[in-house]
Amino acid sequence: MRISSFMYIEMMKKSFQDSVSQLFDSQEQLSSGLKINRPSDDISAMGQILGYKVDIANTTQYQKNISAAQSFLQTSDTSMSSVVENLQRIQELMVSGVNGSTDAAGRQNIAAEIATIKESLYSLSLTRLGNRYLFSGSQTYTASFALTGAAASAGGFYTYQGDSTQTSVNVNSTAQVIENISGSDAFAFSLDTTLSIRLTTGRFAHYIPTAGPSNSNMPSAIAVNISNSSSPTAVSLEQVSFSNYMDMVNIIETAFNKDDVDMINAMMKPLLMSLDKVVTVRATIGARLNFLQQTINNNDNNNVDQSTYLSNAQDADIAKVATDISKSEVALQALRQSSAQVMSQTLFDFLSIR
Structure with a gap:
């Protein structure tokens, strides 16, 4: 050739x-x-590189979600810690208030301190992070509670304006974490069945679950009936109801002002149940925070691995x-x-x- x-x-x-x-x-x-500077250099390798970059970007966003959720939960936990302190102080005042050495004037003095604590609880219920209310469910730009009608001491009551919706954030490709505690969980407890106890005077206090106020988003309320009978359906000598801690404390304050020892004794049970509920809420928040911290560590490790794979590939x-x-x-x-x-x-x- x-x-x-x-x-x-x-x-x-x-x-x-x-x-x-x-x-x-x-x-x-x-x-x-x-x-590899363009897909035509190596189509297969470029596909891997894009996959690694997407994973890293997603993990970075997950870390931002976690940081925001941590701030929300940590602020909520701080508020709930203060709620515990306030309720414990009321418990101390109630114990001393029914002591035989405390007279009507002394109980009125106690009522004044309880009124201050009630305002503190109300303020805690309105806790915000930035411009978002922590305890309003999904209605984060609406005040969690509002005083309805007259002043609480004159017959007004506190209504919940949020909802019970739980808001979740993605923390990795497979998991979500609830970042909020609704006001109906943080500032109220519910009863499944009627409870009855005998008071020191021989009368009975009955705690009956009822529907929440018609103008409130609280799902339930509790009626407290004092009677001479062990039957919850007997005629009541006194009857009050509440759907949140502020209303409950308002009843306690009124009882001290009226020197109503039976009602003070009757409200001790709801107060203790409130403390139990708040402790449970704090435990829930703590569990979520622990999970978030573990997820942060896992995401950091995943980002390091993905960055290494990306570096090796490109x-x-x-x-x-x-x-x-x-x-x-x-x-x-x-x-x-x-x-x-x-x-x-x-x-x-x-x-x-x-």
């Missing part, structure tokens, strides 16, 4: 193009620090790239020299004189 000058030229041209292209690719990797080996550039430049120079020799020959160089 005869090789023409045209074929020589085509082969040299292709060799030049291949060498220049290889040199360009190596120089691009050196300048970008990446061994980062260029600079030392190898520099060597490849050197080799390409030498090969290109040799090609130039050899092509100059071949191209300089003519037909006369192949003729012989006999």
Whole structure:
């Protein structure tokens, strides 16, 4: 087979193009620090790289979600800690208030302190993080509670304006965490069945679950009936009801002002149940915070792994790239020299004189 000058030229041209292209690719990797700069370089590897980048971006967003949820829960826990302190102080005052050494004037003094605690509880129910109310369920831009009607001491009561919706945030690809505690959980407890206890005076206190106020989103309320009978359906000597801690404390305050020892004794049971509920709520918050911290650690580890995989898939080996550039430049120079020799020959160089 005869090789023409045209074929020589085509082969040299292709060799030049291949060498220049290889040199360009190596120089691009050196300048970008990446061994894959476009999908056409390696479609399969580019797919892996995009997958790693998506995973890292998602994990970064999960960490932001967790940080926001932690702030929400930690602030909620701080508020609930204060609620516990306030309820415990009321318990101390009630114990001392029914002591035989405390007279009507002393109970009125106690009532004044309880009124202050009631306002503190109301303030805690309106806790905000930024401009979001913590205890309003999904209605985070609506005040959790509002004083309805007259002042509480004059027959007004506190109504819940939020809802019981639980708001969740994604913390990894498979898990969500509830970040809020609704006001119906944080500032109220419910009863499944009627409870009855005997008071020190021989009368009975009956605690009956009822429907919540019609103008409130509280799902339930508790009626407290004092009677001479052990039967909850007997005629009541006194009857009150409440759907949240502020209303409950308001009843206690009124009982102290009226020197109503029976009602003070009767309200001790709901107060203790309130303390139990708040402790349970704090335990729930603590469990969520612990899970969030564990998830942060897992996400951090996952991000490190994904970043390592991404680096292995896309980062260029600079030392190898520099060597490849050197080799390409030498090969290109040799090609130039050899092509100059071949191209300089003519037909006369192949003729012989006999």
